[in-house]
Structures are given as structure tokens and as C-alpha cells.
Amino acid sequence: MQSKTVSARPALRGEITVPGDKSISHRSIxxxxxxxxVTRVSGFLEGEDNLSTLNAFRAMGVTxxxxxxxxxxxxxxxxxxxxxxxxxxxxGNSGTTIRLMSGLLAGxxxxxxxxxxxxxxxxxxxRVVNPLAEMGAxxxxxxxxxxAPLAIQGCPLQPLTYHSPVASAQVKSAILxxxxxxxxxxxxxxxxxSRDHSExxxxxFGVNVESFDGGVSLAGGQxxxxxxxxxxxxxxxxxxxIVAALIVPGSQLLIRNVGINPTRSGVIDILxxxxxxxxxxxxxxxxxxxxxxxxVTSSQLKGIEIGGEDVPRAIDEFPVISIAAACAEGTTIxxxxxxxxxxxxxxxxxxxxxxxxxxxxVETAEDGMxxxxxxxxRGGRVNSCGDHRIAMSSAIxxxxxxxxxxxxxxxxxxxxxxxxxxxxxxxxx
Ligand code: S3P
Numbered sequence: 001m002q003s004k005t006v007s008a009r010p011a012l013r014g015e016i017t018v019p020g021d022k023s024i025s026h027r028s029i030x031x032x033x034x035x036x037x038v039t040r041v042s043g044f045l046e047g048e049d050n051l052s053t054l055n056a057f058r059a060m061g062v063t064x065x066x067x068x069x070x071x072x073x074x075x076x077x078x079x080x081x082x083x084x085x086x087x088x089x090x091x092g093n094s095g096t097t098i099r100l101m102s103g104l105l106a107g108x109x110x111x112x113x114x115x116x117x118x119x120x121x122x123x124x125x126x127r128v129v130n131p132l133a134e135m136g137a138x139x140x141x142x143x144x145x146x147x148a149p150l151a152i153q154g155c156p157l158q159p160l161t162y163h164s165p166v167a168s169a170q171v172k173s174a175i176l177x178x179x180x181x182x183x184x185x186x187x188x189x190x191x192x193x194s195r196d197h198s199e200x201x202x203x204x205f206g207v208n209v210e211s212f213d214g215g216v217s218l219a220g221g222q223x224x225x226x227x228x229x230x231x232x233x234x235x236x237x238x239x240x241x242i243v244a245a246l247i248v249p250g251s252q253l254l255i256r257n258v259g260i261n262p263t264r265s266g267v268i269d270i271l272x273x274x275x276x277x278x279x280x281x282x283x284x285x286x287x288x289x290x291x292x293x294x295x296v297t298s299s300q301l302k303g304i305e306i307g308g309e310d311v312p313r314a315i316d317e318f319p320v321i322s323i324a325a326a327c328a329e330g331t332t333i334x335x336x337x338x339x340x341x342x343x344x345x346x347x348x349x350x351x352x353x354x355x356x357x358x359x360x361x362v363e364t365a366e367d368g369m370x371x372x373x374x375x376x377x378r379g380g381r382v383n384s385c386g387d388h389r390i391a392m393s394s395a396i397x398x399x400x401x402x403x404x405x406x407x408x409x410x411x412x413x414x415x416x417x418x419x420x421x422x423x424x425x426x427x428x429x
Contacts, residue, residue: 035227
């Protein structure tokens with residue numbers, strides 16, 4: 001097991017770029033493979049999660065050239081061009097891979113099996129398996145189809161109108177992907193808008209997708225036409241360095257080329273409400289996604305209440321938001337965030353443990369937590385629970401702790417941010 005020890009640092013200054021967006025990178029492989037023609041991708045995130053998706057599509061007969069530095073050439077096979085994989089498809093730690101592919105594979109004319117690592121095999125799959133079954137999908141799995149491995153016998157599908165109980169882009173995208181193979185209109189309603197990268201990228205590939213207040217629809221039988229893609233920097237990765245610059249006194253960081261899609265930029269709004277100084281510079285658009293450079297200056301943060309529609313817009317950033325809350329003046333209350341219990345690990349329990357080790361007073365609830373800001377974080381030894389975002393959030397807290405922080409099980413950061421440790425070294429040396 002790999003461990004890292006991180007010490008407090010003086011002011012962080014300079015310019016960085018973070019790796020490509022994980023969600024968009026997954027979709028570039030999936031939609032590029034389903035498109036007719038050749039798609040060139042720049043800025044692809046070569047993290048373990050995305051490589052799981054890439055390997056799965058190679059196993060289904062798609063030629064994907066990797067030219068280094070995030071440059072890919074995908075030779076799309078068309079919506080009906082995938083081949084039966086000879087072996088089980090291993091999704092590793094990636095929820096996006098297994099859930100989106102469940103929808104896609106349900107409508108093929110072949111058999112496939114999806115599995116993943118010890119963490120993924122514990123995560124709930126009923127949220128996609130149940131609506132897909134309503135479309136006629138034949139999916140079986142452990143615990144009555146609620147857990148991976150999932151065995152999928154592809155078959156003809158019917159369209160569905162689905163009211164999702166959770167605001168989840170993975171659920172929405174799985175149903176939309178299955179909907180491409182069903183005759184007629186498939187519609188997904190969700191309680192709050194989740195990230196809309198699938199909708200944007202499908203449109204970029206020429207598919208007619210209708211977004212309306214509360215939901216999204218598409219008609220089955222449409223083709224995807226190859227189109228080049230530029231993947232912006234991942235706001236979820238940038239979030240670690242945004243919080244770092246805010247909490248380490250005297251810091252100023254320019255983070256270049258960050259995706260600021262409004263369904264993902266909750267972390268910026270939340271940290272600004274906490275009095276964080278984050279300036280959006282040079283806002284522009286890249287392949288249907290809004291992008292900006294972020295100028296972050298250290299600030300005295302204040303506790304706030306977080307809930308409602310801001311939660312899905314920042315769902316992956318709560319571990320590092322809880323570090324910001326620990327360094328803030330006053331109390332921060334996080335509500336409506338029950339989804340955190342079923343991420344790569346139970347992130348409410350994991351962050352409460354980490355913060356308690358650092359001497360922060362925390363109370364947990366089923367759907368969130370209350371964090372009482374404290375003057376100095378204590379440092380100590382914590383465990384990532386195999387969750388990349390818990391490991392990286394703990395490292396950020398270490399930057400202003402009064403003792404070293406040792407993090408056990410840090411290998412997991414490779415799933416989403418392979419050069420995290422190097423970047424952390426670079427900005428603080
Ligand atoms: C993702 C959606 C989110 C997020 C995950 C990536 C995606 O999950 O937590 O890291 O790429 O669609 P949910 O949609 O289930 O909240």
C-alpha cells in the first residue's frame with residue numbers, strides 16, 4: 001500500500017493546468033465509438049477510470065489510437081457496429097463506465113459482462129438496472145441485479161418515460177444511451193438537473209436531444225456523425241487547487257483552461273458564497289462546453305448552508321469543500337447530499353473520520369454533515385478508503401495543518417488525477 005506524507009507549505013503562487021475532464025473523456029470514447037467516421041480527441045484524461053472505458057471499447061472491436069498527451073483518434077463503428085467482447089469487461093473503479101455501458105450494451109445484439117474492483121462491486125446498480133429492465137433489457141447480476149458483475153443479454157428495447165428519484169447523470173445517460181436503440185421517444189425527468197455532458201456531446205455529434213425544464217428527451221434510431229473534440233480541464237480536479245489557494249495565506253494561483261459547465265460549477269458558486277476570491281477570466285467555448293481560466297486568491301472563508309440544486313452541481317467536490325469548511329470562520333451545514341453515501345466510498349463517513357483526525361468538530365447526518373470551522377488543523381494519519389477524492393482532499397488540508405499529514409492508500413489518485421502529487425510539489429516549492 002502506497003502512503004504519502006504532506007507538510008504545511010508557504011504561499012502557493014503561479015500558473016497550472018489540470019488534466020482533462022473525466023466525465024467528458026468517458027463520453028468522448030463512448031460517443032466517438034458509436035459515431036460514423038473518425039473522431040480526434042485532444043485533452044483526453046489518461047487516468048485509470050477513462051482507460052477502463054477505452055479498453056472496453058477496444059475489446060468491442062473499436063480501433064482507438066493513442067498518440068500521447070491526451071491525443072486520441074477513434075475510428076467510430078456506427079451505432080450498430082460494436083462486436084461481442086470475448087471476455088468480461090473490467091470497469092475498474094469507474095461508476096461512469098459501468099452505468100453508462102449498461103445502458104449502451106442493453107440494446108446490442110450480443111452478450112456481455114461488466115465487472116469492477118472491490119469498491120465498484122459494492123455500489124448500487126439497481127438505479128440503472130431497474131429502469132433499463134422497464135425498457136425490456138435483460139440484465140442479471142449479484143443481489144437480484146443490484147450489484148456487479150452484471151450479465152447483459154442485448155435485445156430489442158422499448159422507449160421509456162422515467163422519473164428518476166435521484167439527480168444522477170449516470171442514470172440519465174444510461175437511459176438515453178439505451179433510448180438510442182429503442183423505437184420512439186425516451187424521456188428522463190430528474191429532481192434537479194445533473195451534469196449535461198451527454199446531451200451536449202450527443203448534439204455535437206448531430207443527435208437531436210431536447211432539454212426542457214426538469215428533463216430531457218431523444219428519439220431512438222438516430223445516427224452519430226464523427227466530430228472532433230477538445231476536452232477542457234476537469235473542474236473536479238481544479239477544485240483541489242482552488243481550495244488550496246484559498247486556505248493557504250498569501251496564495252494566488254491561475255488555473256488555466258477549466259470547464260465551467262453550469263451543471264458542474266457548483267463548487268465555484270459555493271466557495272464564492274463562502275467569501276472565496278475566484279475570478280473567471282477569458283470565458284470561452286470548446287466543442288460545446290464553456291471554459292475559463294480561474295484566478296484564485298487566498299481568502300478568509302466563512303461558513304454557509306449548502307443544499308438543494310447546488311448539490312448535484314458540486315457532487316464530487318464535497319470532500320474538498322469540507323476541508324474549506326474546516327478552515328472557515330463559523331459553521332457550514334451540508335444537506336440534501338445523501339448521494340455522497342454511495343460514491344467511491346461513503347464520503348460522509350470518510351470525511352468525518354478525516355476531519356476528526358485533524359481536530360475538527362463534525363456532526364454527520366444521513367444526507368450531509370455539519371462542520372465547525374477551526375483555527376488550526378492538527379494533522380495526523382488518515383486512510384483514503386481507496387477513494388481518490390478523499391486522498392487528495394486530505395493532502396490539501398495538510399497544506400495548512402500544524403503537523404504533517406500521512407495519507408495511507410494513495411494509489412487511487414491515479415483513477416482521476418495521475419499527476420496530482422507532482423503538481424502539488426510544483427506549486428508549493
Ligand atoms: C458522473 C456523474 C456523477 C459523478 C461521477 C461522474 C458522470 O455521478 O459523481 O463522478 O460522468 O456522469 P452521478 O451522476 O451518479 O451523481
